[in-house]
Amino acid sequence: xxxxxxxxxxxxxxxxxxxxxxxxxxxxxxxxxxxxxxxxxxxxxxxxxxxxxxxxxxxxxxxxxxxxxxxxxxxxxxxxxxxxxxxxxxxxxxxxxxxxxxxxxxxxxxxxxxxxxxxxxxxxxxxxxxxxxxxxxxxxxxxxxxxxxxxxxxxxxxxxxxxxxxxxxxxxxxxxxxxxxxxxxxxxxxxxxxxxxxxxxxxxxxxxxxxxxxxxxxxxxxxxxxxxxxxxxxxxxxxxxxxxxxxxxxxxxxxxxxxxxxxxxxxxxxxxxxxxxxxxxxxxxxxxxxxxxxxxxxxxxxxxxxxxxxxxxxxxxxxxxxxxxxxxxxxxxxxxxxxxxxxxxxxxxxxxxxxxxxxxxxxxxxxxxxxxxxxxxxxxxxxxxxxxxxxxxxxxxxxxxxxxxxxxxxxxxx
Amino acid sequence: xxxxxxxxxxxxxxxxxxxxxxxxxxxxxxxxxxxxxxxxxxxxxxxxxxxxxxxxxxxxxxxxxxxxxxxxxxxxxxxxxxxxxxxxxxxxxxxxxxxxxx
Numbered sequence: 001x002x003x004x005x006x007x008x009x010x011x012x013x014x015x016x017x018x019x020x021x022x023x024x025x026x027x028x029x030x031x032x033x034x035x036x037x038x039x040x041x042x043x044x045x046x047x048x049x050x051x052x053x054x055x056x057x058x059x060x061x062x063x064x065x066x067x068x069x070x071x072x073x074x075x076x077x078x079x080x081x082x083x084x085x086x087x088x089x090x091x092x093x094x095x096x097x098x099x100x101x102x103x104x105x106x107x108x109x110x111x112x113x114x115x116x117x118x119x120x121x122x123x124x125x126x127x128x129x130x131x132x133x134x135x136x137x138x139x140x141x142x143x144x145x146x147x148x149x150x151x152x153x154x155x156x157x158x159x160x161x162x163x164x165x166x167x168x169x170x171x172x173x174x175x176x177x178x179x180x181x182x183x184x185x186x187x188x189x190x191x192x193x194x195x196x197x198x199x200x201x202x203x204x205x206x207x208x209x210x211x212x213x214x215x216x217x218x219x220x221x222x223x224x225x226x227x228x229x230x231x232x233x234x235x236x237x238x239x240x241x242x243x244x245x246x247x248x249x250x251x252x253x254x255x256x257x258x259x260x261x262x263x264x265x266x267x268x269x270x271x272x273x274x275x276x277x278x279x280x281x282x283x284x285x286x287x288x289x290x291x292x293x294x295x296x297x298x299x300x301x302x303x304x305x306x307x308x309x310x311x312x313x314x315x316x317x318x319x320x321x322x323x324x325x326x327x328x329x330x331x332x333x334x335x336x337x338x339x340x341x342x343x344x345x346x347x348x349x350x351x352x353x354x355x356x357x358x359x360x361x362x363x364x365x366x367x368x369x370x371x372x373x374x375x376x377x378x379x380x381x382x383x384x385x386x387x388x389x390x391x392x393x394x395x396x397x398x399x400x401x402x403x404x405x406x407x408x409x410x411x412x413x414x
Numbered sequence: 415x416x417x418x419x420x421x422x423x424x425x426x427x428x429x430x431x432x433x434x435x436x437x438x439x440x441x442x443x444x445x446x447x448x449x450x451x452x453x454x455x456x457x458x459x460x461x462x463x464x465x466x467x468x469x470x471x472x473x474x475x476x477x478x479x480x481x482x483x484x485x486x487x488x489x490x491x492x493x494x495x496x497x498x499x500x501x502x503x504x505x506x507x508x509x510x511x512x513x514x515x516x
Binding site: 155156157161162165191192193196197198199201205218219221223235236250264265266273292294296330332334344346352 | 429474477478482488491492498500501512516
């Protein structure tokens with residue numbers, strides 16, 4: 001009997017357990033999944049919590065519910081991985097493995113920025129990439145009387161890179177509905193050279209910022225937060241004042257990766273970007289936010305990765321060459337406020353383009369264009385997540401690799 | 415699209431970033447820098463070398479990486495490539511602009 005151990009029971013780990021339990025022979029393989037946390041969060045829902053669109057109950061469930069029968073589920077802290085010895089040390093036991101899948105995700109690290117965790121943290125400075133942060137921000141927004149709202153990204157990569165923009169759009173919509181948009185000045189601050197850095201997206205989407213009167217500050221690499229004067233200051237000494245700062249702190253891989261000496265500067269594991277095999281250890285595979293692959297850190301990407309990785313684990317168990325087919329495919333809804341959303345579909349090499357999805361010429365979803373139908377799609381995705389995605393059920397008509405059918409590649413701003 | 419610089423034809427995208435790294439040379443680099451009002455010094459070359467090393471290893475560039483590079487501190491990086499050091503240094507180095515997903 002051989003051992004396959006999965007570290008982390010978030011989106012990626014849970015999907016892998018569900019895929020593999022159906023594919024690996026029970027008599028040959030024992031599958032174990034380890035995660036110390038009992039609650040499984042629907043993280044895309046954190047975007048909606050601050051605006052009172054979702055309730056707490058809609059974004060969390062007991063994690064154990066999604067771990068399939070036949071998989072050994074251990075709720076303990078992971079102390080350290082010893083990849084040279086094929087062992088994982090937990091709080092009070094040691095697991096040996098033949099194959100390891102690391103799915104330990106990423107999380108915010110506000111302590112990486114000077115002053116961020118100062119006296120204003122959770123008073124006038126909030127994040128929405130954690131459940132607790134999103135709820136505190138919701139409570140703040142309920143009573144906030146207006147002023148300078150600054151939405152700020154610290155550095156890339158971050159989990160779901162479009163979420164900060166979506167937050168800005170939804171904030172515009174939220175304050176309009178409350179009849180206080182004229183009392184709120186919204187500024188979007190990014191270390192990148194634009195809100196949309198890909199040229200086609202910039203052409204197609206710049207109108208959103210203008211239409212919603214959202215100011216933008218680009219090339220802003222934060223050095224520190226001045227709590228006394230309520231300002232963020234960058235390395236070029238540019239100062240941006242705020243009354244309410246919604247920040248996306250540095251995102252980093254789990255500390256266990258650092259303790260195990262397996263990560264880069266941000267604790268992400270060097271991973272082959274097409275096969276998802278660790279670059280350092282052949283029997284270690286990495287999926288989702290734990291990897292350093294240059295794809296978007298989003299559940300939709302992890303979902304496509306899980307399909308490739310399942311095939312590769314099976315090939316590996318039989319001693320065959322791995323498939324190098326993961327293309328960085330991502331398929332994301334982007335909320336634009338006023339009950340509308342965009343849909344983007346792209347991969348490592350191909351920028352998001354106009355067209356229809358998933359059926360060429362038919363849609364029903366339109367790419368890179370706002371529509372109410374796309375917004376419904378985003379809201380419906382919560383059901384899809386809990387009932388299909390986590391259980392490893394393929395979403396009909398959505399292929400793991402990006403399809404080029406129905407897409408316009410020679411596009412101009414429309 | 416094509417662009418002629420330092421008496422050489424190079425391929426660039428619509429933002430002026432080179433799309434074929436094999437076409438990059440020090441002469442082209444000096445001219446690209448000149449277009450950005452940057453006069454290349456020894457320190458600039460050290461940074462370009464560091465950027466190439468990261469690019470060859472497929473490691474993403476970041477301000478954090480610069481901080482830990484041992485080549486330069488962030489304040490110096492800003493003074494060498496004023497007004498957006500990552501985007502300017504990558505343009506001059508002939509590699510793609512640091513990414514975002516859209």
